[in-house]
Amino acid sequence: MRVHFIAVGGAAMHNLAIALHLKGFNVTGSDDVIYEPSKTRLGKHQLLPKEEGWHPENITTAIDAIILGMHARIDNPELLKAQELGIPVYSYPEYIYQQSKDKKRIVIGGSHGKTTITSMILHVLNFYQKDFDYLVGAQIEGFENMVKLSDAPLIVIEGDEYLASPIDLRPKFHLYKAHVGIISGVAWDHINVFPTFDNYKLQFSLFIDTIQEGGKLIYCEEDEVLKELVAQHLFKNKLSVLPYQTPDYSIINGQTFLETSTQNVPLSIFGRHNLMNLKAAQLACEEAGILEEEFYQAIADFKGAARRLEKLGETANTVVYKDFAHSPSKLKATIEAVKEQFPDRKLIACMELHTFSSLNEDFLNEYANTMNGADFAIVFIDEKTFLQKKMKPFSQEKVLTAFNNKNLKFFNHPEKIKSYLQTFQFSNTNLLMMSSGNFGGIDLVTLTKLLISN
Incomplete structure (x- = not known):
């Protein structure tokens, strides 16, 4: 070919x-x-x-x-x-389907957590040397590439809801025709494509309709929007539903333990949202032939996907993380996770508004109260981004009002963030840098070394 x-x-x-x-x-x-x-x-x-x-x-x-x-x-x-x-012209999701028509297809969708869930499944399947193909949206330890296609009988696919191609305006995850579908949650995103929340929710309803007859839907029942959406399909689709919730866990001296019926499993990841992701992955792995206890054995050393609470540096009483969080739900969940893991430390949370949705005035109010869990909150917009995306700039006052946080600091130049962060004494204080961009080209590794060496 x-x-x-x-x-x-x-x-x-x-x-x-x-x-x-x-x-x-x-x-x-x-x-x-x-x-x-x-x-x-x-x-x-x-x-x-x-x-x-x-x-x-x-x-x-x-x-x-x-x-x-x-x-x-x-x-x-x-x-x-x-x-x-x-x-013949294909979008890449169309071609992935063409290459996997004869395989069992596990497709992970959701507004948040899909990369982490996919990564967890891949980690466990790899641990047991299962024969499988995959498509995942981040680099994962132990995997050289983000896509594998072979003669394996199983494929695990991260199912993005964004459009397939310029000439195919269907969401990518509609094209995979899952046998096992996962939805982690539904929180409005991609306003440039889905101008209303109802329109956005519809895409997940349509995804459920694409699950093959006799298939299974794994979904988070803690998400009320999703729970209602699934209820509308119970008598419409011939598929089994497997709801999940956050499993029991505890935090001891900065270490998260998953509490199972037989043991407490020490984890390398943390945060309530990641524990929910873990449960979704466990149910998916059961569909791939991995027993529950086998899953717990393999997941203990999972360190996360690239840019998902990725540790940039640490001292005895400080950790600096970078995270891909950029939408309101991801932002709030990530801040809460770090505060819960280190309740006795102050948290400086810095996020970059970078995506089309986050730079849209009609969407900005969705960020209300999302950074209130941090002790110090910073929002950054690279002054060049509006020009590059050909979008109308908005003022500092607009940002402060939208986030509903009187103590929030706003910067539009990377050097100003660096200068502000250097005014802090990083003792008993963590730093969280969140963006789907690159903070105007800031070298976060070099900045981390500078901040925590003082």
């Missing part, structure tokens, strides 16, 4: 390109800009385009399939050439 990727530099796209290459496909690709780590990883497999840009002359009838990334536009010259020649 010869496959060509349009916009090969994307996080999922370049990993799929590598996976197909390792499977023996003839893979080519193009993009107008490719950032790290995609550039180095594509280069390692000799898949890096010789030059950046779109080159329609590369599209010929010798190509069996085009895989189109969300970064491309509908008037992309390579896409137009492929359509002219009648070459």
Whole structure:
């Protein structure tokens, strides 16, 4: 098979390109800009385009399939050439399905926690050397790539609700046709695509409808919106439902223990939201043939996915974390987790408004009270971001009012954050840096060393 990727530099796209290459496909690709780590990883497999840009002359009838990334536009010259020649064009979720039609498919959806749940399942299956394929949205310890495709009988897929491609405006997780579907929770996101909460909720209802007949739905019944959504499907769909809640746990000297009927399992992760994620993963692993006690044995040393409460540095009485949290529900849950784990320490929480949703004035009020659990709250917007995203800027006053936190500090330049953080004495104090961006290019590792060495 010869496959060509349009916009090969994307996080999922370049990993799929590598996976197909390792499977023996003839893979080519193009993009107008490719950032790290995609550039180095594509280069390692000799898949890096010789030059950046779109080159329609590369599209010929010798190509069996085009895989189109969300970064491309509908008037992309390579896409137009492929359509002219009648070459089949797939989004990457469509192509993942094509490669897994004969496998058992476990698909993890939800507004939050899906990467962590997927990572936990992969960690446990890998621990027991099960034969499986996967697609996950972050780098995980023990896995070189974020996508694997082989002849395995099982695939575990992180099911994003964002759109599949510029010419396929269906949410990605609708395309996988799960045998086992997981929904971790429903909290409004992607306002640029789903302008109302009802429209956003509908996507999860439709996802439930895509679960194959005789399949199973694993869902968090602590989420009232989700619980109501599932209830509407109980007599509509021929599937089994497996509700879950936060399992029992305790925290002793900064260590979280999962309390089971037979033992207390020490964990490397913490936070109520992560314990909920763990229970979802355990139920999914049962569907893959892993017994409950086997799951607990394997999960003990799971350290988390990249950028999910990732530890940047620590001393005897300080820890600095970075986290991918950016939506209101993730922000609140992550702050609460760190405060619960270290109740005797002060918490400085700094988040960057970076996504289209978070920079939308109509969505901003969803952040009300989300940072009130921190002792010191900071919101950052890189002054360049509005220009890059071609969005209307809003004022500091708008941010302070929306977050409903009188003590919140607002900055629009990375150097100002760095200067402010250096005014703190980091004794009995933790720092939490949350963003789906990069804080205007701040080197967080170097900053951490500077802050906790004082």
